[in-house]
Amino acid sequence: MNLPKQTDPDATPLDEAARAAWLYYVGGKTQDQIARELGMSRQRAQRLVSRAVSEGLIHFRLEHGLSSCLAMEAALTRRYGLKVVRVAPSLGAGTDPTKSIAPIAAVEMERVLASPEPIVMAVGTGRTLRAAVEQIKTMQCERHQLVSLIGNISPDGSASFYDVIMRLADRVHAAHYPMPLPVFAGSPRERDMFHALDPMRRTMELARSANVTFVGVGQIDDTAPIRLDGFITQVELEAMRNAGAAGEIVGWIYDESGRYLNFGSNLRNAGVRVLPPEENTVVAVAAGEKKVPALRAALSGNLINGLVTDEPTAQALLDR
Amino acid sequence: MNLPKQTDPDATPLDEAARAAWLYYVGGKTQDQIARELGMSRQRAQRLVSRAVSEGLIHFRLEHGLSSCLAMEAALTRRYGLKVVRVAPSLGAGTDPTKSIAPIAAVEMERVLASPEPIVMAVGTGRTLRAAVEQIKTMQCERHQLVSLIGNISPDGSASFYDVIMRLADRVHAAHYPMPLPVFAGSPRERDMFHALDPMRRTMELARSANVTFVGVGQIDDTAPIRLDGFITQVELEAMRNAGAAGEIVGWIYDESGRYLNFGSNLRNAGVRVLPPEENTVVAVAAGEKKVPALRAALSGNLINGLVTDEPTAQALLDR
DNA sequence: CCACTACATGAGCATATGCTCAAAATGCTT
DNA sequence: AAGCATTTTGAGCATATGCTCATGTAGTGG
Numbered sequence: 001m002n003l004p005k006q007t008d009p010d011a012t013p014l015d016e017a018a019r020a021a022w023l024y025y026v027g028g029k030t031q032d033q034i035a036r037e038l039g040m041s042r043q044r045a046q047r048l049v050s051r052a053v054s055e056g057l058i059h060f061r062l063e064h065g066l067s068s069c070l071a072m073e074a075a076l077t078r079r080y081g082l083k084v085v086r087v088a089p090s091l092g093a094g095t096d097p098t099k100s101i102a103p104i105a106a107v108e109m110e111r112v113l114a115s116p117e118p119i120v121m122a123v124g125t126g127r128t129l130r131a132a133v134e135q136i137k138t139m140q141c142e143r144h145q146l147v148s149l150i151g152n153i154s155p156d157g158s159a160s161f162y163d164v165i166m167r168l169a170d171r172v173h174a175a176h177y178p179m180p181l182p183v184f185a186g187s188p189r190e191r192d193m194f195h196a197l198d199p200m201r202r203t204m205e206l207a208r209s210a211n212v213t214f215v216g217v218g219q220i221d222d223t224a225p226i227r228l229d230g231f232i233t234q235v236e237l238e239a240m241r242n243a244g245a246a247g248e249i250v251g252w253i254y255d256e257s258g259r260y261l262n263f264g265s266n267l268r269n270a271g272v273r274v275l276p277p278e279e280n281t282v283v284a285v286a287a288g289e290k291k292v293p294a295l296r297a298a299l300s301g302n303l304i305n306g307l308v309t310d311e312p313t314a315q316a317l318l319d320r
Numbered sequence: 321m322n323l324p325k326q327t328d329p330d331a332t333p334l335d336e337a338a339r340a341a342w343l344y345y346v347g348g349k350t351q352d353q354i355a356r357e358l359g360m361s362r363q364r365a366q367r368l369v370s371r372a373v374s375e376g377l378i379h380f381r382l383e384h385g386l387s388s389c390l391a392m393e394a395a396l397t398r399r400y401g402l403k404v405v406r407v408a409p410s411l412g413a414g415t416d417p418t419k420s421i422a423p424i425a426a427v428e429m430e431r432v433l434a435s436p437e438p439i440v441m442a443v444g445t446g447r448t449l450r451a452a453v454e455q456i457k458t459m460q461c462e463r464h465q466l467v468s469l470i471g472n473i474s475p476d477g478s479a480s481f482y483d484v485i486m487r488l489a490d491r492v493h494a495a496h497y498p499m500p501l502p503v504f505a506g507s508p509r510e511r512d513m514f515h516a517l518d519p520m521r522r523t524m525e526l527a528r529s530a531n532v533t534f535v536g537v538g539q540i541d542d543t544a545p546i547r548l549d550g551f552i553t554q555v556e557l558e559a560m561r562n563a564g565a566a567g568e569i570v571g572w573i574y575d576e577s578g579r580y581l582n583f584g585s586n587l588r589n590a591g592v593r594v595l596p597p598e599e600n601t602v603v604a605v606a607a608g609e610k611k612v613p614a615l616r617a618a619l620s621g622n623l624i625n626g627l628v629t630d631e632p633t634a635q636a637l638l639d640r
Numbered sequence: 641c642c643a644c645t646a647c648a649t650g651a652g653c654a655t656a657t658g659c660t661c662a663a664a665a666t667g668c669t670t
Numbered sequence: 671a672a673g674c675a676t677t678t679t680g681a682g683c684a685t686a687t688g689c690t691c692a693t694g695t696a697g698t699g700g
Contacts, residue, residue: 022382023409032657037412043681046656062346091349095347116436117436
């Protein structure tokens, strides 16, 4: 056995965690061995490993497509004519589906960003997308441009609630264009004023020219994120539901056949809405029983031509 | 809790292993929970997880460059003017360095193969390279061409001892050109006869035109792989050592300043030797104390302009 | 149809892991 | 420099993991 090494003096705490995780997962050593090698207590080694996992320093990636998931991907492609489909294995009914689709969505985003041609990638917001971005590996993407589809000022005035674009830009080192706007303007007139600003116009134009777009999908029910996060009021939500609201993408509410409502909060939405894609690719990242109607509507209205979801959701979209 | 699911009737054993590993590593569940969810005994779940790891269905990847390794990479780049350098964290003095460099080399090869332009990748053989290829993820690389630098018939007549190119082609679905040749011909004349064959000529030409080359590096001492695998005799090895042999790349032996010996077994080598790269990239994948002199020689003779190695080896190459 | 090999299974157990808690260290404010 | 809050540390312990071994089960060749 080796003599206990002194820990490198110039190692950051994260370095130590990464090294411990490397020894544990790649080297297959026990935490006891690692502790001895690194000259620390076993508990400290244990904490470093667990920290590395929770901080995302080490990633687990399934390199084997599960045949059941592959079958669903093929079926979804056929049924809805999609360009991009990934179905993540479920983690069981009790678990937040975000946990399973985030790593898969991250791989898909990496694949897109690996393109050597300069691309414009537009992104929405939301918990799911945020989780996915956290799992993306660091890359050098100076050639690409990232643009947000949606304002980054939430109703309480704080910037960046689920600040997807900034995190993404951090990770992949690309030029990025957030929208210094409220998500919803106070009135249609106020929104028009914002839109008249020159830099805003340019950013929105960039967003509309995106080659690839990644968005979340919100359900319209009592748990509607757009309502829970305080973007629209309960009253407004009810009105939209009565008008046939079925789902929402970057705050734009559409009905069950995927047509945007020309009504209510949509008149105040200050962001860029996603239009049925032609050459470009629009990938929805969403899973969960509650989101099935919203996804079905977006798919039948061809608002999206790509999907990252999990097994139960895929199954639900295929049933019937 | 969920009712125990019946295992899918159409799931292959590997599918089950992959699913168990997904639930374990990505889902963070205990093997007990997994066993219940999948309707099997805990031991079975345990075996599935361990199988998924050993079969490489699940990969562990460090997403955080250790500062000490990054520093060495920078230093090696500066010292030897390299285009590609990766230094893997060590797994401790007792552990086979192959284990640590294989995953890093795999990432590097994936990066090269991700190129959308068609490329020609030449590969050597060896334990290390073979281990790296096993860790490469499956890809669709129909646009690329893979070519072997070295015959695939070993001295005992069996084809494919460390059949790197076939495995690689399997994984990445690219056109591939092995060399249906013995590694060493019986005599220079016999070698010339092989080389006169038309298909052989074309393959060798392809190999010489490679954009990127990945090779192992063999030491020339009592543990020389070229000797242990029975390619040359002890007597021949001694003669080469006396003539100044310092290392070997795809069976071609070079001296301490990286010049190929015009002598002995080199006169019978039927493969394509690696020449000092100009536009193209030649990456050596090798680590271990024993390989340091061979690596140093290859580096100072500019036989290679890329290196994947581990921490102690990098340190040794930088010391002095 | 039987004997044989090779591999899969579950029980039992030694060991590894991760959680909780109290003590110690660190940093920040006054 | 003292006091307070926050974080880090290791001990102890309950639980999870993985190994060994005895037994079972399928597949193969006589």
